[in-house]
Amino acid sequence: MPSHRVxxxxxxxxxxxxxxxxxGAAAPAATEATxxxxxxxxxxxxxxxxxxxxxxxxxFAQQAQAEDGTYSSRYGSGxxxxxxxxxxxxxxxxxxxxxxxxxxxxxKNVQPDGGVYQTGTNYRNYETCLAIMCFSExxxxxxxxxxxxxxxxxxxxxxxxxxxxxxxxxxxxESMNYGGAGYGRHGRPDxxxxxxxxxxxxxxxxxxxxxxxxxxxxxxxxxxxxxxEANTTPFAALVEDGxxxxxPAAGGQSQAGQTANGGLRSYGSMTYVGLKSMLYAxxxxxxxxxxxxxxxxxxxxxxxxxxxxxxSGYFYYLHTFAKALDAIGEDTVVDAGGVxxxxxxxxxxxxxxxxxxxxxxxxxxKRWLESDPNxxxxxxxxxxxxxxx
Numbered sequence: 001m002p003s004h005r006v007x008x009x010x011x012x013x014x015x016x017x018x019x020x021x022x023x024g025a026a027a028p029a030a031t032e033a034t035x036x037x038x039x040x041x042x043x044x045x046x047x048x049x050x051x052x053x054x055x056x057x058x059x060f061a062q063q064a065q066a067e068d069g070t071y072s073s074r075y076g077s078g079x080x081x082x083x084x085x086x087x088x089x090x091x092x093x094x095x096x097x098x099x100x101x102x103x104x105x106x107x108k109n110v111q112p113d114g115g116v117y118q119t120g121t122n123y124r125n126y127e128t129c130l131a132i133m134c135f136s137e138x139x140x141x142x143x144x145x146x147x148x149x150x151x152x153x154x155x156x157x158x159x160x161x162x163x164x165x166x167x168x169x170x171x172x173x174e175s176m177n178y179g180g181a182g183y184g185r186h187g188r189p190d191x192x193x194x195x196x197x198x199x200x201x202x203x204x205x206x207x208x209x210x211x212x213x214x215x216x217x218x219x220x221x222x223x224x225x226x227x228x229e230a231n232t233t234p235f236a237a238l239v240e241d242g243x244x245x246x247x248p249a250a251g252g253q254s255q256a257g258q259t260a261n262g263g264l265r266s267y268g269s270m271t272y273v274g275l276k277s278m279l280y281a282x283x284x285x286x287x288x289x290x291x292x293x294x295x296x297x298x299x300x301x302x303x304x305x306x307x308x309x310x311x312s313g314y315f316y317y318l319h320t321f322a323k324a325l326d327a328i329g330e331d332t333v334v335d336a337g338g339v340x341x342x343x344x345x346x347x348x349x350x351x352x353x354x355x356x357x358x359x360x361x362x363x364x365x366k367r368w369l370e371s372d373p374n375x376x377x378x379x380x381x382x383x384x385x386x387x388x389x
Contacts, residue, residue: 043345045387047389064377069102070105072374075375077106077121078127079378080105080106081106081127081134084102086385087099088138103138109127110152114159115159117131123183130200132157132160132200173218176222176250177250179214179217182194188247190246191220192246194220195220195276199280217277217282220244221289222248224293225239226292241296242292242296243271243274243293243300245264245270254266267309268305271296271297275293279327298335299335303346303350310365311363315380318379322344325386331344344387351380351383361380
């Protein structure tokens with residue numbers, strides 16, 4: 001875990017290096033002295049509270065597993081991969097009976113084309129990327145020299161790279177589809193799927209020299225409300241707040257809707273996906289795209305809702321929030337009012353307050369399947385894995 005300090009990125013942002021703010025709102029000034037005072041004694045995650053919340057969630061996960069090793073298989077294989085990855089990140093190993101059953105169930109979904117998905121699904125990229133992340137996490141826990149998942153992972157990597165929108169689909173670098181990944185019958189690329197694609201490649205150890213990762217970065221850059229050399233879409237200058245939206249492809253779409261001038265509204269979950277994706281693809285913290293995205297996160301800091309979307313996709317938002325802030329290396333986030341937030345401690349406290357007696361979480365807003373406790377527990381355990389004391 002990074003040391004408790006305010007990075008140069010934070011100080012640069014607070015010093016005015018970034019000017020993007022929510023429409024109609026000016027950012028209150030926060031002096032460097034205020035930041036240093038707030039960061040001098042940051043709150044840390046309470047170990048007992050952390051172990052209690054994680055322990056209850058793991059008990060739920062163990063009891064919720066189906067006899068065949070899956071979780072919520074009616075929705076495809078994605079929930080099983082998500083939950084299993086989360087358990088592995090909390091110290092479980094492939095030898096654990098729950099993990100072993102889940103991995104065996106996922107292996108049954110390996111297809112002749114190398115993908116790991118349920119037959120008949122429309123979510124081949126999504127399911128395979130989550131499976132890559134799961135088996136990559138499992139491989140870390142294997143004894144040295146145990147290569148049991150190498151062939152599976154090589155086939156899955158080739159499969160998702162083949163799905164990526166590029167010249168093979170008739171979309172070169174000038175296309176709004178280029179570099180993206182998607183799902184559904186149309187396969188239209190979007191930032192959520194592209195984010196999972198980038199994270200899957202990162203879990204395999206791919207870096208900024210990987211051409212598929214760089215093509216994906218081109219798509220990510222075009223989904224940002226920021227004019228740069230990497231983003232000359234017609235939407236870039238219409239909002240210009242540094243946040244991210246769902247997709248620039250097929251005429252563009254934001255789940256948060258449009259602005260009066262036809263711009264695509266930025267929102268929380270996609271902005272954190274965009275931020276972590278750029279970092280995972282090797283973009284540095286001094287890059288204008290990263291600075292602008294982090295400034296949007298600072299301006300709109302909250303763990304009470306998905307900014308711009310309210311309760312919709314709330315737990316998906318929290319898990320992208322944790323991944324992105326961990327990736328950027330910030331222990332504290334100074335919001336638009338100059339208040340310093342120890343985000344890990346706040347996230348643990350928030351999830352503790354929302355956790356049900358049986359160890360689960362569920363969103364009363366049913367959008368994007370967040371009424372399914374298995375999916376949401378997977379999200380929450382993943383988020384908590386970035387908050388370990």
